[in-house]
Amino acid sequence: ETGVTQTPRHLVMGMTNKKSLKCEQHLGHNAMYWYKQSAKKPLELMFVYSLEERVENNSVPSRFSPECPNSSHLFLHLHTLQPEDSALYLCASSQDLPGELFFGEGSRLTVL
Amino acid sequence: GEDVEQSLFLSVREGDSSVINCTYTDSSSTYLYWYKQEPGAGLQLLTYIFSNMDMKQDQRLTVLLNKKDKHLSLRIADTQTGDSAIYFCAERSGGSYIPTFGRGTSLIVHP
Numbered sequence: 001e002t003g004v005t006q007t008p009r010h011l012v013m014g015m016t017n018k019k020s021l022k023c024e025q026h027l028g029h030n031a032m033y034w035y036k037q038s039a040k041k042p043l044e045l046m047f048v049y050s051l052e053e054r055v056e057n058n059s060v061p062s063r064f065s066p067e068c069p070n071s072s073h074l075f076l077h078l079h080t081l082q083p084e085d086s087a088l089y090l091c092a093s094s095q096d097l098p099g100e101l102f103f104g105e106g107s108r109l110t111v112l
Numbered sequence: 113g114e115d116v117e118q119s120l121f122l123s124v125r126e127g128d129s130s131v132i133n134c135t136y137t138d139s140s141s142t143y144l145y146w147y148k149q150e151p152g153a154g155l156q157l158l159t160y161i162f163s164n165m166d167m168k169q170d171q172r173l174t175v176l177l178n179k180k181d182k183h184l185s186l187r188i189a190d191t192q193t194g195d196s197a198i199y200f201c202a203e204r205s206g207g208s209y210i211p212t213f214g215r216g217t218s219l220i221v222h223p
Contacts, residue, residue: 004154033210040120043155043200043213056210090154097209098143103154 003027004104006091012110013081021076021107023091031097032074034066037088037106049074050097081111116214118201123220130188132217134201137182142206144177146186149198149216158186158199188219196221 004025013019025032034046048056049068063085065077074091088106116136124130136144142163147155161168161175161184168175174187184203188195198218202211 040215042116042215045210048210092154098204098211100157101155101211103156105152105154 004091004093004102006089006104006107008107009105010108010110012112013078014112015081015083017081018077018079020078021089021091021109023074023076023104025072025074025091025093025102025104027093027095027102029093029095029099029102030071031094031099032068032071033092033094033101034074034076035090035092035103037090043090046076048097055097078109081109083111085109086111115212116201116203118199118214118217120215121218121220123222124191126191126193126221126223128191130186130191130195130219130221132186132188132199132201132219134184134186134214135182136184136201136203136212138203138205138212139182140205140207141182141203143204143211144175144184145200145202145204145211146173146175146184147200147202147213149200151197155200191219191221193221193223195219 031050036044047066067075090106091104092101145160146158148158149155172189176185198216200216201214204211
């Protein structure tokens, strides 16, 4: 495995479900990010972790809950989502802050 | 308005040059980036330029920076169908560690 891997690639969930998105980076980086990509909107930064500590929480609703158990893994726990939360969720990593961002392929989330 | 603005679509014929434009508002921007997102994939850094430069060339790619007008452009020479993708402009000031992205420009290359 190389680069940044995200699972699942596609997820459909109801508004009352609880699910999680997973990101794993194999680059030895020490910073990880969650971004939200919606159609025709700027890429939105959600969370940043550096050395497993959250350093940025960009006014994200509490129905999104990140977790970074170690420098290689990042999770985004989802509960009680709304249809407008449907988007592509991108994970990225970098060596240090700032650093070049390496992105995963994204998890396409659909909330019914 | 948005911090980084790009037009949403650009259509070109194969073999022609493509020019993707971007404007930004932060006058303290120090680093400016172009990322490429191919269908079904994440973003990949294509090239970047420091604010003390006005041009950078890398094979078929030419980046032009007009700092006075806060305007960045990416020129792709001899555009190929494989260049069809979404291109994101991003900027970062020296005091920030996170780049700010635009909406992305969808480049469509037709025969």
